[in-house]
Amino acid sequence: MVEGWFNAFREFGGPTWYGDHRTPVVIDFTITQIAVIFSVFLTTFLIIFPGVRRRKWASFLSTVQTLLIGASILIAHFHPSWHQADVEVFSSYRSFSSERVLGMLGIHIGLSCANITLQGSTEKNSHEFMNYNERIYFTDVKTMHRNLLDSLHKGLPYPIITVIEYLAADKAGFIWGRAYRLAGYYTDFLLWISFSLWCLLVLMICALPRYFSRMLASTGCCLCTANVVYAVSCPKSLSIPFPTSSEQHARIVFYFGWCFWLILATGISCLLAGLSIRVVELNCSCEFKTFLQSDCEAMSNSTVTSGESNSSPDTSCSVVLTKFNRLPSKHCKQKFSNILQLKDQTVDQSRIHNSPSVLRITSGILGLRLPSSHAEGSNEHDSVKLQVGSLSI
Structure with missing residues (x-):
């Protein structure tokens, strides 16, 4: 058989085949796009800021704070780090198998989705490092059940399937998935209201800066309300047991993630800054002005x-x-x-x-x-x- 150009270096006459090269999730493209967009606006402002001759510090502080507020609202809305937990596990790799996996299991729950990560190695292949990052959605009632079926079809590791089973259960007292879905729904609604107020805040700082303090305080109140609603609505009794390497059981204990604290800090800063500016305007008979306003x-x-x-x-x-x-x-x-x-x-x-x-x-x-x-x-x-x-x- 004469080898031609297209059948050279092939085994048994079959097509050329390359092994799987699976790469883990490195970055979240949605969060990266939001960060890049607001960084462009901030960089543009910093470039033209040295040419400002009057109302420099008021313009600088108000503009930077406004951009940070908008970026914080959007990042916290899309990033799943409102309620999270992590624990070291030593459990079965898959069902009906004696192979065990030793690694770090992490759960990051957001407003409409959750990320479940597993990093570690198995007993047989200790030199091979596994890095799972699975995202599940709970936008409606039937989504969690579909996520459980998909994870079983994929053959995901047993610790990840266990977490999905706990979140998919919606019977008797097992309502953790429903509680997270309702908490995310109401908090998401309040965050979009806050983003609408932020858009009005941008218009006020350019057209009517005397209303800037009122809109800033209103945005802060809405953000703080979103934090209170999420803290009250999210489940408190969710605890998932997992075996460890010391032949004991470790329980996953959830705590508030950095998105929750970011929105809380943003809301408190907006509320305090808005009230402070308003008090100064009333007592000192002065008006808040920036160089961005149309005179x-x-x-x-x-x-x-x-x-x-x-x-x-x-x-x-x-x-x-x-x-x-x-x-x-x-x-x-x-x-x-x-x-x-x-x-x-x-x-x-x-x-x-x-x-x-x-x-x-x-x-x-x-x-x-x-x-x-x-x-x-x-x-x-x-x-x-x-x-x-x-x-x-």
Whole structure:
């Protein structure tokens, strides 16, 4: 038989065959994508941050905190580390077999799925290292039962099948799988509400930063509520016994994972930061501002200024009073109310412009300084400029 190009190096005339090269799960691509996306936004902000000249620290802290909040919500939603446990086992490798496996069994339960890992080696092949990482879902009632059947068909190790059996049981008092499913359902609902509030928080920091503290506190309250709901709903009595190498039984004891503590820390920090900013705004008569906001107030002031230059002498005083009303100081607003009272007492509005004595009375009541031209009875109404201390309009 003449060997050709395609039948060379083949055994017994069959196709070329390579042995299995199974690789364990190294990274979670969903979590990696979320981390990369938020890292790109954070890196972009850090690049342009040195060029910011005003409101630097308020802008830096608020932007970094906002990005961390969004990343924490999404990562905790998709990562299965809300309730977890690990134990060293020495049990049967498969049913009806005397072969035993010595390794570390880990259980990581999330909101809609769970990861069961087994790392170790068998007695016969101690030089070969096994690394199992199986993910099961419990999105509905029948999912856990299907997961159990699939694990039996795959021939997974006996410790992994034992954990799936405990979670799939839904009779009498064995309702651990149902409890995890309900806890994940309600917590997932609250996390999506928190993510919606976070989206509004991003809009507020750009358009209406004075509402930033309120939205931040609301997001923190929702995150803390999600933690409370999960802590109350998840099962407390789940304990799975496994034999160990010392001919004793070890029980798996569950504890809260890092996703639970991440959401709790994020919620508390949001709540404290929002309340602190709000208290400072109320007591110090100041507003929270960043360089990201669109300065709508400055645009409206420029529009009023352009309208003032084209207005008639009869409407110039009204434009000045309108600009005076926009001042944030409470003392200036009280003086503006005095101007309105004085204006109501006059019979004709033109007397305010034509009579220098009325302007002198107004300046004496409010502590305003008038130009010398109006003190002498000038009629140039477009050049009126009121000054209250160092504040001028």
